[in-house]
Amino acid sequence: MNNTQFFTYLLIMSGVTYLIRALPFALITRKIENKTIRSFLYYIPYAVLSAMTVPAVFYATSNPISALAGFAAAVVFSLKGCSLTTVAVIACACVYVTELLV
Amino acid sequence: MNNYIRGLKSGIPIGLGYLSVSFTFGIMAITLGYTWWQATLISLLTVTSAGQFSGIKTMLVPGNYAEMVISQLTINVRYSFMSISIGQKASTRFSGLKRWILGFFMTDEIFAVAAAEKVVGAAFFAGLSTIPWIGWTLGTMVGALMGNVLPAKLLSALGLAIYGMFIAIIVPEMQKVRPVIWVVLIAVALSCLFYYVPVIREIPSGFSVSICAIAAAIVGALLFPKDFSDEEEAYDE
Structure with missing residues (x-):
């Protein structure tokens, strides 16, 4: 691929992605008062993250058993109130150990 | 700093x-x-x-x-x-x-x-x-x-x-705010549909995540509108 084609595509890809992120961030600065919209925005993070996690998490490692073990560990240690980093590290460790055993 | x-x-x-x-x-x-x-x-x-x-x-x-x-x-x-x-x-x-x-x-x-x-x-x-x-x-x-x-x-x-991080963000909020459980369940159910059902699973994953999340959050907002009155002060800190 020649450089002109590469850089044109790169400009479009990164430009579009940037604008999708930055435009609403920079332009919607007023506090939204509408209760339904505010509730929607409150629920959005949890909705996005759960849709991204299940079922993709079960295919994130080299086999579903280790993924399930990591998933279970993450849920248990989240319930105990561990921090994000702690939960992430424990989940990874659990996957690693499971794959050594299975 | x-x-x-x-x-x-x-x-x-x-x-x-x-x-x-x-x-x-x-x-x-x-x-x-x-x-x-x-x-x-x-x-x-x-x-x-x-x-x-x-x-x-x-x-x-x-x-x-x-x-x-x-x-x-x-x-x-x-x-x-x-x-x-x-x-x-x-x-x-x-x-x-x-x-x-x-x-x-x-x-x-x-x-x-x-x-x-x-x-x-x-x-x-x-x-x-x-x-x-x-x-x-x-x-x-x-x-x-x-x-x-x-x-x-x-x-x-x-x-x-x-994913471990995601779970650590979702789970405590599910414990604290009950309606979040419903929003999470709806999002998960929809996302499983987009993952397993033929034809619609061809939809690019980024886009299907958007659809699932928006749908689940709309249901949440309509059925369980949240009371924000106690959070007003936090914004001005």
């Missing part, structure tokens, strides 16, 4: 999780015929997983510019909602140019951690973005230059880092 450092630390698990994905991206880019610096530049300037994986295939065909715009828009539209959501939580001094610059870093994972904050400051957000950005770019470069340098078992384990 303290907030920047605090953000930096919060970004460590994201950066680690990005390594395994960006290695894969680097390797795939080389396989498709890109050079190592092209792959690295794409990651440095775009910082998005699904969008990049789809983008480097679109780029192979000359003159596919309209398709590139449309596919990036659909795959990445979820970021707009994240930006609005974080925008509502941003501190009063996190405005103007800071938003134009830092908005660049609104990835799923950075958003997720920022969303767990009561008030999001610019310094914290900048710190939070630093390590993931470096990890994503560096991981791509290493993957492109050296192929898979990490042992397969370690790479496999790192694959769970990001």
Whole structure:
């Protein structure tokens, strides 16, 4: 691929992605008062993250058993109130150990 | 400065999780015929997983510019909602140019951690973005230059880092606010549909995540509108 084609595509890809992120961030600065919209925005993070996690998490490692073990560990240690980093590290460790055993 | 450092630390698990994905991206880019610096530049300037994986295939065909715009828009539209959501939580001094610059870093994972904050400051957000950005770019470069340098078992384990983080964000809120359980269940059910049911599973994952999340959050907002009266003071801090 020649450089002109590469850089044109790169400009479009990164430009579009940037604008999708930055435009609403920079332009919607007023506090939204509408209760339904505010509730929607409150629920959005949890909705996005759960849709991204299940079922993709079960295919994130080299086999579903280790993924399930990591998933279970993450849920248990989240319930105990561990921090994000702690939960992430424990989940990874659990996957690693499971794959050594299975 | 303290907030920047605090953000930096919060970004460590994201950066680690990005390594395994960006290695894969680097390797795939080389396989498709890109050079190592092209792959690295794409990651440095775009910082998005699904969008990049789809983008480097679109780029192979000359003159596919309209398709590139449309596919990036659909795959990445979820970021707009994240930006609005974080925008509502941003501190009063996190405005103007800071938003134009830092908005660049609104990835799923950075958003997720920022969303767990009561008030999001610019310094914290900048710190939070630093390590993931470096990890994503560096991981791509290493993957492109050296192929898979990490042992397969370690790479496999790192694959769970990001999801572990997501779970640690979702679960405590489910314990605290009951309606979140319903929103999560709806989002999960829809996302399973998009994953397993023939025909609709062909929809690019970035776009299907947007659909699932928006639908679940709308149901939540209509059935369980939240009472915000106790949170007004937090915004002005």
